[in-house]
Amino acid sequence: MAKKGEIVTKGLQINDKKGVEDLFGCIIETTNKARILDLMVEEYYFKFSEDEYQLDDLETPGWYVIFDRDYGILYVGSAENLNRRLNTKNGSRDNFANPQRKFDPERNFIKKFVTLGVVHHLKVACITEENFLEISKINGPLSQMDRKNIEKIIRIFSAYIFHKSLKIH
Numbered sequence: 001m002a003k004k005g006e007i008v009t010k011g012l013q014i015n016d017k018k019g020v021e022d023l024f025g026c027i028i029e030t031t032n033k034a035r036i037l038d039l040m041v042e043e044y045y046f047k048f049s050e051d052e053y054q055l056d057d058l059e060t061p062g063w064y065v066i067f068d069r070d071y072g073i074l075y076v077g078s079a080e081n082l083n084r085r086l087n088t089k090n091g092s093r094d095n096f097a098n099p100q101r102k103f104d105p106e107r108n109f110i111k112k113f114v115t116l117g118v119v120h121h122l123k124v125a126c127i128t129e130e131n132f133l134e135i136s137k138i139n140g141p142l143s144q145m146d147r148k149n150i151e152k153i154i155r156i157f158s159a160y161i162f163h164k165s166l167k168i169h
Contacts, residue, residue: 010143012150024161026136027154031165033135034125039066041114041122044096045089046107058083061141062128063151065158066110069121073162075106076155078147082126125162127154 002008006015013019035058038049048055062082066075079085086092095101096108113119129147133140142150154161 009149010145012146014149026132028161028165029135030127030132031125031161033131034127036123036125039122039124041111044093046086046092048087055083058126060128060130061147062126063154065125067123068119071119073158074110076151076158078151086124
């Protein structure tokens with residue numbers, strides 16, 4: 001249980017400066033090992049380019065950062081299975097084919113902008129939990145809460161993290 005003014009975690013040390021700095025270092029190092037793939041939009045869903053279709057090494061939990069060469073980072077998400085979330089009709093549809101939907105998540109905006117030709121060079125960085133655990137020396141698997149906590153940290157500091165690690169242009 002967290003104290004007043006502390007972030008709720010299941011094991012991550014993110015309530016003191018040293019813990020946060022250590023976590024940033026692990027995230028940056030893990031991001032250096034991220035798999036960068038071309039991401040396409042087909043109908044209502046995302047998929048990897050044809051030559052990258054079968055990716056057994058991404059049948060794992062982790063985080064993903066969708067970005068464009070011209071516009072930079074567009075979206076940060078987490079997944080129980082990166083391949084299913086980003087490379088299947090069911091996993092990446094986001095209810096986009098349902099005309100009765102009440103709202104559209106950010107991922108649907110990205111799909112629409114790609115189909116309109118606004119976004120041209122869509123890519124995704126796939127960051128596996130396995131690599132993160134190996135680098136951080138944290139015993140896994142991570143709890144769902146801590147996966148979401150790491151997703152939030154990546155999102156909040158995405159420009160800094162990717163400036164330090166990935167060459168997104």
